Amino acid sequence: EAQVTQNPRYLITVTGKKLTVTCSQNMNHEYMSWYRQDPGLGLRQIYYSMNVEVTDKGDVPEGYKVSRKEKRNFPLILESPSPNQTSLYFCASSFGGVRYEQYFGPGTRLTVT
Amino acid sequence: GESVGLHLPTLSVQEGDNSIINCAYSNSASDYFIWYKQESGKGPQFIIDIRSNMDKRQGQRVTVLLNKTVKHLSLQIAATQPGDSAVYFCADVVRGNTPLVFGKGTRLSVIA
Numbered sequence: 001e002a003q004v005t006q007n008p009r010y011l012i013t014v015t016g017k018k019l020t021v022t023c024s025q026n027m028n029h030e031y032m033s034w035y036r037q038d039p040g041l042g043l044r045q046i047y048y049s050m051n052v053e054v055t056d057k058g059d060v061p062e063g064y065k066v067s068r069k070e071k072r073n074f075p076l077i078l079e080s081p082s083p084n085q086t087s088l089y090f091c092a093s094s095f096g097g098v099r100y101e102q103y104f105g106p107g108t109r110l111t112v113t
Numbered sequence: 114g115e116s117v118g119l120h121l122p123t124l125s126v127q128e129g130d131n132s133i134i135n136c137a138y139s140n141s142a143s144d145y146f147i148w149y150k151q152e153s154g155k156g157p158q159f160i161i162d163i164r165s166n167m168d169k170r171q172g173q174r175v176t177v178l179l180n181k182t183v184k185h186l187s188l189q190i191a192a193t194q195p196g197d198s199a200v201y202f203c204a205d206v207v208r209g210n211t212p213l214v215f216g217k218g219t220r221l222s223v224i225a
Binding site (some may be wrong): 041042044059092098099101105106 | 145154155156157158159162202204206211212213214215216217218
């Protein structure tokens with residue numbers, strides 16, 4: 001089954017404790033992206049990757065890092081999480097960018113206390 | 114990109130009726146538009162897209178209309194079903210693969 005998986009699905013952590021949210025897709029997609037979703041603000045793009053070793057900032061990259069060492073994986077790293085990073089995070093992938101259908105993962109709900 | 118907004122935050126329709134969800138965009142350089150559906154507890158799901166050189170595109174039970182003159186986009190759902198209950202987002206792309214700009218979303222509730 002074609003899918004995007006994220007882990008963990010839920011995470012409660014404390015300020016400053018580094019964490020990684022994993023994202024994996026099994027569709028051989030070149031494009032992968034991370035979004036955060038906040039009430040009243042909608043979906044905002046954090047980082048995206050056009051291919052292996054190619055990443056770029058989205059609209060709200062501050063406080064986040066990403067890497068794309070393999071085509072299928074695109075982890076999101078929070079080096080020093082803060083409460084304002086409490087949000088619902090979605091990973092997405094597509095064949096070739098935002099002009100192609102993006103497949104979204106199930107989401108990761110992160111709470112930073 | 115500039116903001117993509119929605120006219121109404123909530124919409125309630127009777128099962129079997131047609132639904133129309135509206136979206137306004139502000140960037141005249143936007144050339145690609147997408148509608149996503151997000152059910153409770155799930156990630157967004159692609160519904161339909163349209164390029165700026167078109168003014169109408171039809172899918173299965175859905176139609177997207179684009180009016181570039183007034184920078185307005187609408188999603189029409191025919192014979193709305195309970196399974197259509199969700200939040201619907203429009204999004205636009207200005208050029209290349211610049212980040213998608215999502216609207217805030219409209220919640221569609223279908224009354225059985």
